[in-house]
Amino acid sequence: MTKQISPERKKLYNAGLVLIIIGLCLFALPFLAIPIAMTATFAGGVPTSFPTGILAVPVAFVASFIGFALIVGGGAMRVVAARGKAGSGLVLDPEQAREDLKLWTGMAGGIVKDVLNEADINIGGDKTDKxxxxxxxxxxxxxxxxxxxxxxxxxxx
Ligand SMILES: [Zn+2]
Known part of the structure:
Protein backbone atom coordinates (compact mmCIF):
# COMPACT_ATOMS: atom_id res chain seq x y z
CA MET A 1 0.00 0.00 0.00
CA THR A 2 1.51 3.29 -1.02
CA LYS A 3 0.84 6.27 1.17
CA GLN A 4 -0.73 9.11 -0.72
CA ILE A 5 0.07 12.65 0.26
CA SER A 6 -3.18 14.25 1.30
CA PRO A 7 -4.25 17.35 -0.65
CA GLU A 8 -4.38 19.21 2.66
CA ARG A 9 -0.69 18.60 3.19
CA LYS A 10 0.16 19.66 -0.36
CA LYS A 11 -1.83 22.84 0.20
CA LEU A 12 -0.05 23.41 3.50
CA TYR A 13 3.29 22.89 1.79
CA ASN A 14 2.51 25.42 -0.94
CA ALA A 15 0.98 27.86 1.54
CA GLY A 16 4.21 27.65 3.52
CA LEU A 17 6.16 28.62 0.40
CA VAL A 18 3.85 31.57 -0.24
CA LEU A 19 4.31 32.72 3.36
CA ILE A 20 8.09 32.53 2.99
CA ILE A 21 8.03 34.56 -0.23
CA ILE A 22 5.76 37.22 1.30
CA GLY A 23 7.91 37.14 4.42
CA LEU A 24 11.09 37.69 2.41
CA CYS A 25 9.55 40.68 0.63
CA LEU A 26 8.46 42.24 3.93
CA PHE A 27 11.79 41.38 5.52
CA ALA A 28 13.65 43.27 2.79
CA LEU A 29 11.50 46.42 3.17
CA PRO A 30 13.84 48.40 5.48
CA PHE A 31 16.69 47.99 3.01
CA LEU A 32 14.47 49.61 0.40
CA ALA A 33 12.70 52.05 2.69
CA ILE A 34 15.81 53.59 4.27
CA PRO A 35 17.37 54.87 1.00
CA ILE A 36 13.91 55.91 -0.27
CA ALA A 37 13.23 57.76 3.00
CA MET A 38 16.67 59.35 2.87
CA THR A 39 16.29 60.63 -0.67
CA ALA A 40 12.68 61.69 -0.08
CA THR A 41 13.53 63.53 3.14
CA PHE A 42 16.77 65.17 2.10
CA ALA A 43 16.22 65.65 -1.58
CA GLY A 44 18.67 68.25 -2.73
CA GLY A 45 19.90 68.72 0.83
CA VAL A 46 16.57 70.19 1.89
CA PRO A 47 14.13 68.20 4.06
CA THR A 48 11.25 68.15 1.63
CA SER A 49 8.77 65.64 2.95
CA PHE A 50 10.14 65.22 6.46
CA PRO A 51 7.32 63.45 8.34
CA THR A 52 6.20 61.04 5.63
CA GLY A 53 9.70 60.21 4.46
CA ILE A 54 11.09 59.40 7.89
CA LEU A 55 7.97 57.54 9.01
CA ALA A 56 8.56 54.97 6.29
CA VAL A 57 11.53 53.60 8.25
CA PRO A 58 9.79 52.40 11.45
CA VAL A 59 6.85 51.15 9.39
CA ALA A 60 9.28 49.19 7.25
CA PHE A 61 10.94 47.73 10.33
CA VAL A 62 7.60 46.57 11.72
CA ALA A 63 6.84 45.01 8.34
CA SER A 64 10.26 43.40 8.41
CA PHE A 65 9.55 41.86 11.81
CA ILE A 66 6.22 40.50 10.54
CA GLY A 67 8.04 39.22 7.47
CA PHE A 68 10.52 37.36 9.66
CA ALA A 69 7.65 35.74 11.56
CA LEU A 70 6.08 34.70 8.23
CA ILE A 71 9.35 33.11 7.08
CA VAL A 72 9.64 31.11 10.32
CA GLY A 73 5.94 30.18 10.24
CA GLY A 74 6.06 29.23 6.57
CA GLY A 75 9.13 27.09 7.15
CA ALA A 76 7.43 25.30 10.04
CA MET A 77 4.33 24.70 7.90
CA ARG A 78 6.44 23.13 5.17
CA VAL A 79 8.16 20.83 7.64
CA VAL A 80 4.81 19.68 9.04
CA ALA A 81 3.41 19.27 5.53
CA ALA A 82 6.39 17.29 4.31
CA ARG A 83 6.83 15.01 7.28
CA GLY A 84 3.37 14.96 8.79
CA LYS A 85 2.63 15.82 12.38
CA ALA A 86 4.42 12.73 13.63
CA GLY A 87 7.56 13.29 11.59
CA SER A 88 7.86 16.89 12.67
CA GLY A 89 7.84 15.85 16.31
CA LEU A 90 4.41 17.26 17.11
CA VAL A 91 3.10 13.76 17.71
CA LEU A 92 5.28 11.09 19.24
CA ASP A 93 4.33 8.06 17.21
CA PRO A 94 7.26 6.14 15.73
CA GLU A 95 5.08 3.99 13.47
CA GLN A 96 3.22 6.98 12.08
CA ALA A 97 6.44 8.92 11.77
CA ARG A 98 7.83 6.15 9.61
CA GLU A 99 4.78 6.36 7.37
CA ASP A 100 4.84 10.12 7.18
CA LEU A 101 8.55 10.20 6.48
CA LYS A 102 8.03 8.24 3.26
CA LEU A 103 7.36 11.48 1.45
CA TRP A 104 10.47 13.01 2.98
CA THR A 105 12.62 10.05 1.98
CA GLY A 106 11.22 10.27 -1.50
CA MET A 107 12.36 13.88 -1.75
CA ALA A 108 15.76 13.11 -0.28
CA GLY A 109 16.28 10.53 -3.00
CA GLY A 110 16.16 7.55 -0.67
CA ILE A 111 19.25 8.54 1.27
CA VAL A 112 17.31 8.85 4.49
CA LYS A 113 15.59 5.54 3.77
CA ASP A 114 18.69 3.55 4.64
CA VAL A 115 19.05 5.46 7.88
CA LEU A 116 15.41 4.76 8.68
CA ASN A 117 15.86 1.08 8.00
CA GLU A 118 18.73 1.07 10.45
CA ALA A 119 16.62 2.96 12.97
CA ASP A 120 13.79 0.48 12.53
CA ILE A 121 16.01 -2.34 13.74
CA ASN A 122 16.92 -0.32 16.80
CA ILE A 123 13.30 0.54 17.54
CA GLY A 124 12.44 -3.16 17.58
CA GLY A 125 11.97 -4.32 14.04
CA ASP A 126 8.82 -4.53 11.98
CA LYS A 127 6.14 -5.25 14.55
CA THR A 128 3.17 -5.13 12.23
CA ASP A 129 1.07 -8.16 13.07
CA LYS A 130 -0.25 -9.03 9.67
ZN1 LIG B 1 -19.32 -17.99 3.45
Missing amino acids: VVMIRCQSCQKVNEEDSKFCQECGKPL
Whole structure:
Protein backbone atom coordinates (compact mmCIF):
# COMPACT_ATOMS: atom_id res chain seq x y z
CA MET A 1 0.00 0.00 0.00
CA THR A 2 1.51 3.29 -1.02
CA LYS A 3 0.84 6.27 1.17
CA GLN A 4 -0.73 9.11 -0.72
CA ILE A 5 0.07 12.65 0.26
CA SER A 6 -3.18 14.25 1.30
CA PRO A 7 -4.25 17.35 -0.65
CA GLU A 8 -4.38 19.21 2.66
CA ARG A 9 -0.69 18.60 3.19
CA LYS A 10 0.16 19.66 -0.36
CA LYS A 11 -1.83 22.84 0.20
CA LEU A 12 -0.05 23.41 3.50
CA TYR A 13 3.29 22.89 1.79
CA ASN A 14 2.51 25.42 -0.94
CA ALA A 15 0.98 27.86 1.54
CA GLY A 16 4.21 27.65 3.52
CA LEU A 17 6.16 28.62 0.40
CA VAL A 18 3.85 31.57 -0.24
CA LEU A 19 4.31 32.72 3.36
CA ILE A 20 8.09 32.53 2.99
CA ILE A 21 8.03 34.56 -0.23
CA ILE A 22 5.76 37.22 1.30
CA GLY A 23 7.91 37.14 4.42
CA LEU A 24 11.09 37.69 2.41
CA CYS A 25 9.55 40.68 0.63
CA LEU A 26 8.46 42.24 3.93
CA PHE A 27 11.79 41.38 5.52
CA ALA A 28 13.65 43.27 2.79
CA LEU A 29 11.50 46.42 3.17
CA PRO A 30 13.84 48.40 5.48
CA PHE A 31 16.69 47.99 3.01
CA LEU A 32 14.47 49.61 0.40
CA ALA A 33 12.70 52.05 2.69
CA ILE A 34 15.81 53.59 4.27
CA PRO A 35 17.37 54.87 1.00
CA ILE A 36 13.91 55.91 -0.27
CA ALA A 37 13.23 57.76 3.00
CA MET A 38 16.67 59.35 2.87
CA THR A 39 16.29 60.63 -0.67
CA ALA A 40 12.68 61.69 -0.08
CA THR A 41 13.53 63.53 3.14
CA PHE A 42 16.77 65.17 2.10
CA ALA A 43 16.22 65.65 -1.58
CA GLY A 44 18.67 68.25 -2.73
CA GLY A 45 19.90 68.72 0.83
CA VAL A 46 16.57 70.19 1.89
CA PRO A 47 14.13 68.20 4.06
CA THR A 48 11.25 68.15 1.63
CA SER A 49 8.77 65.64 2.95
CA PHE A 50 10.14 65.22 6.46
CA PRO A 51 7.32 63.45 8.34
CA THR A 52 6.20 61.04 5.63
CA GLY A 53 9.70 60.21 4.46
CA ILE A 54 11.09 59.40 7.89
CA LEU A 55 7.97 57.54 9.01
CA ALA A 56 8.56 54.97 6.29
CA VAL A 57 11.53 53.60 8.25
CA PRO A 58 9.79 52.40 11.45
CA VAL A 59 6.85 51.15 9.39
CA ALA A 60 9.28 49.19 7.25
CA PHE A 61 10.94 47.73 10.33
CA VAL A 62 7.60 46.57 11.72
CA ALA A 63 6.84 45.01 8.34
CA SER A 64 10.26 43.40 8.41
CA PHE A 65 9.55 41.86 11.81
CA ILE A 66 6.22 40.50 10.54
CA GLY A 67 8.04 39.22 7.47
CA PHE A 68 10.52 37.36 9.66
CA ALA A 69 7.65 35.74 11.56
CA LEU A 70 6.08 34.70 8.23
CA ILE A 71 9.35 33.11 7.08
CA VAL A 72 9.64 31.11 10.32
CA GLY A 73 5.94 30.18 10.24
CA GLY A 74 6.06 29.23 6.57
CA GLY A 75 9.13 27.09 7.15
CA ALA A 76 7.43 25.30 10.04
CA MET A 77 4.33 24.70 7.90
CA ARG A 78 6.44 23.13 5.17
CA VAL A 79 8.16 20.83 7.64
CA VAL A 80 4.81 19.68 9.04
CA ALA A 81 3.41 19.27 5.53
CA ALA A 82 6.39 17.29 4.31
CA ARG A 83 6.83 15.01 7.28
CA GLY A 84 3.37 14.96 8.79
CA LYS A 85 2.63 15.82 12.38
CA ALA A 86 4.42 12.73 13.63
CA GLY A 87 7.56 13.29 11.59
CA SER A 88 7.86 16.89 12.67
CA GLY A 89 7.84 15.85 16.31
CA LEU A 90 4.41 17.26 17.11
CA VAL A 91 3.10 13.76 17.71
CA LEU A 92 5.28 11.09 19.24
CA ASP A 93 4.33 8.06 17.21
CA PRO A 94 7.26 6.14 15.73
CA GLU A 95 5.08 3.99 13.47
CA GLN A 96 3.22 6.98 12.08
CA ALA A 97 6.44 8.92 11.77
CA ARG A 98 7.83 6.15 9.61
CA GLU A 99 4.78 6.36 7.37
CA ASP A 100 4.84 10.12 7.18
CA LEU A 101 8.55 10.20 6.48
CA LYS A 102 8.03 8.24 3.26
CA LEU A 103 7.36 11.48 1.45
CA TRP A 104 10.47 13.01 2.98
CA THR A 105 12.62 10.05 1.98
CA GLY A 106 11.22 10.27 -1.50
CA MET A 107 12.36 13.88 -1.75
CA ALA A 108 15.76 13.11 -0.28
CA GLY A 109 16.28 10.53 -3.00
CA GLY A 110 16.16 7.55 -0.67
CA ILE A 111 19.25 8.54 1.27
CA VAL A 112 17.31 8.85 4.49
CA LYS A 113 15.59 5.54 3.77
CA ASP A 114 18.69 3.55 4.64
CA VAL A 115 19.05 5.46 7.88
CA LEU A 116 15.41 4.76 8.68
CA ASN A 117 15.86 1.08 8.00
CA GLU A 118 18.73 1.07 10.45
CA ALA A 119 16.62 2.96 12.97
CA ASP A 120 13.79 0.48 12.53
CA ILE A 121 16.01 -2.34 13.74
CA ASN A 122 16.92 -0.32 16.80
CA ILE A 123 13.30 0.54 17.54
CA GLY A 124 12.44 -3.16 17.58
CA GLY A 125 11.97 -4.32 14.04
CA ASP A 126 8.82 -4.53 11.98
CA LYS A 127 6.14 -5.25 14.55
CA THR A 128 3.17 -5.13 12.23
CA ASP A 129 1.07 -8.16 13.07
CA LYS A 130 -0.25 -9.03 9.67
CA VAL A 131 -3.41 -11.10 9.88
CA VAL A 132 -3.90 -13.00 6.66
CA MET A 133 -7.55 -13.25 5.73
CA ILE A 134 -9.24 -15.53 3.24
CA ARG A 135 -12.44 -14.82 1.41
CA CYS A 136 -15.31 -17.28 1.36
CA GLN A 137 -15.96 -18.59 -2.15
CA SER A 138 -19.71 -18.65 -1.77
CA CYS A 139 -20.65 -15.58 0.31
CA GLN A 140 -17.51 -13.41 -0.02
CA LYS A 141 -17.27 -13.04 3.76
CA VAL A 142 -13.67 -12.46 4.86
CA ASN A 143 -12.51 -15.03 7.41
CA GLU A 144 -9.31 -15.51 9.33
CA GLU A 145 -6.70 -17.61 7.61
CA ASP A 146 -6.74 -20.57 10.03
CA SER A 147 -10.54 -20.90 10.18
CA LYS A 148 -11.84 -24.07 8.50
CA PHE A 149 -15.41 -22.99 8.03
CA CYS A 150 -16.94 -19.66 6.98
CA GLN A 151 -18.20 -17.60 9.89
CA GLU A 152 -21.07 -16.32 7.79
CA CYS A 153 -22.43 -19.29 5.87
CA GLY A 154 -20.64 -22.22 7.50
CA LYS A 155 -19.27 -23.67 4.30
CA PRO A 156 -15.77 -25.19 4.38
CA LEU A 157 -13.07 -22.83 3.23
ZN1 LIG B 1 -19.32 -17.99 3.45
